[in-house]
Amino acid sequence: MKPFVAKFVWFDGKIVKDEDAKVPVMTHAIHYGTSVFEGLRGYWNSKNLYIFRLDDHIKRFRNSGKVYSISLRFTDKEITNAIMDLCKKNNVKESCYIRPFYFVGRHGINLHVTENTPTHAVVVMFPFGELFNKNGIKTGISSWRRISDMSTPPLAKMGGNYLNSILATQESKRNGYDEAILLDHLGNISEAPGENIFIIRNGKLLTPPPSSSALEGITKDSVIEIAKDLGYQTIEREIPRTEIYFADEVFLTGTAAEITPVISIDGKKIGDGKIGKITGKIRTIYSDITIGKNKKYSKWITAVY
Numbered sequence: 001m002k003p004f005v006a007k008f009v010w011f012d013g014k015i016v017k018d019e020d021a022k023v024p025v026m027t028h029a030i031h032y033g034t035s036v037f038e039g040l041r042g043y044w045n046s047k048n049l050y051i052f053r054l055d056d057h058i059k060r061f062r063n064s065g066k067v068y069s070i071s072l073r074f075t076d077k078e079i080t081n082a083i084m085d086l087c088k089k090n091n092v093k094e095s096c097y098i099r100p101f102y103f104v105g106r107h108g109i110n111l112h113v114t115e116n117t118p119t120h121a122v123v124v125m126f127p128f129g130e131l132f133n134k135n136g137i138k139t140g141i142s143s144w145r146r147i148s149d150m151s152t153p154p155l156a157k158m159g160g161n162y163l164n165s166i167l168a169t170q171e172s173k174r175n176g177y178d179e180a181i182l183l184d185h186l187g188n189i190s191e192a193p194g195e196n197i198f199i200i201r202n203g204k205l206l207t208p209p210p211s212s213s214a215l216e217g218i219t220k221d222s223v224i225e226i227a228k229d230l231g232y233q234t235i236e237r238e239i240p241r242t243e244i245y246f247a248d249e250v251f252l253t254g255t256a257a258e259i260t261p262v263i264s265i266d267g268k269k270i271g272d273g274k275i276g277k278i279t280g281k282i283r284t285i286y287s288d289i290t291i292g293k294n295k296k297y298s299k300w301i302t303a304v305y
C-alpha cells in the first residue's frame with residue numbers, strides 16, 4: 001500500500017523526513033484550530049507533473065491568515081519553491097494532492113493571537129486519485145447550517161472551520177448520501193463541506209456568492225471562465241433551497257472533488273439522474289487543462305519538471 005504521506009515533507013524552510021517533522025503537544029493549533037491550509041493538485045500526464053493554479057492557491061493561503069493575524073513567515077516565492085522542490089525530492093511521478101499549511105505554535109492558552117505570535121509552515125503531499133464517483137453522487141441538504149461571516153468567516157480557509165464540514169459529512173453518511181449540501185444562515189444554498197456548488201437552469205449556470213458563505217473556490221472560478229468561453233453565462237446569486245430541486249443539472253467543484261455531478265438531492269432525481277450535458281462539456285475541458293492538453297489555459301498550470 002502506498003504511504004499516506006510522501007516520504008519527505010517541507011517544514012519551516014527545510015525538507016525533512018515525514019517522521020522527523022514533529023510539534024509539541026502545547027501547539028496552539030491543536031487546542032484551538034488556529035491553522036490555515038490550502039489544497040492543490042498535481043496532475044501527472046505520463047511526461048510531467050502539472051500543478052493547477054499554484055499562484056492563486058498561494059494568494060488565498062496568505063489572505064486566510066490575515067483574517068486572524070496568523071503570520072505566514074515565508075514569501076510567496078518561498079512557498080512556491082517549497083512545493084516545487086518537495087515534488088522533486090519525493091520524485092512524484094503520479095497525480096498527487098499537495099497540502100501547505102501554517103499554524104500557531106507554542107502560545108500557551110493565550111487567545112490573543114497577533115502577527116508576532118509564533119507560527120510554523122509545512123507542506124505535505126500524497127498520491128491522490130478521484131475523490132468521488134465521477135458518474136455522479138447522491139446528496140442531501142444538511143440540518144447543520146454553514147458557518148457565517150458573523151462568527152467564523154468561511155472565506156478564510158482555517159482548520160477550525162472544518163468542524164462544521166465534519167458535522168455535515170457525518171450526518172450525510174448516516175443518511176446514506178455521498179455528500180452534504182449546506183444552507184447558509186438565511187436558508188439559501190451555500191456550498192458542500194469541501195466544495196462549491198453550481199446549478200444549471202435553462203442553459204445558465206447559477207452559483208451562490210461569497211455572501212452566502214461560499215468559499216472563493218479556485219475550481220469555481222475556473223469553471224466560470226470555461227463556461228463563459230463555451231458561451232454559457234454564470235450568475236452568482238442567492239439560491240433558495242427549493243430552486244435546487246428545479247435544476248436541470250447540478251455539480252460540485254473543488255480541488256479534491258474536481259467537477260463532480262450531483263444526480264440526486266434529498267432523494268429527488270436531478271435531470272435524468274445522469275451527468276448533465278453542460279456539466280460533461282465543462283468537465284472534459286477542465287480535465288484536459290489539468291494535464292496540459294488544452295493550451296488556451298496553459299496560464300493555469302505550472303510544470304514541475
Ligand SMILES: Cc1ncc(COP(=O)(O)O)c(C=O)c1O
Nearest residue numbers: 194195196215217218219254255
Ligand atoms: C469549504 C470549501 N468550499 C469550496 C472548496 C473548493 O475550493 P477550491 O476549488 O479552491 O479547491 C473547498 C476546497 O478547498 C472547501 O474546503
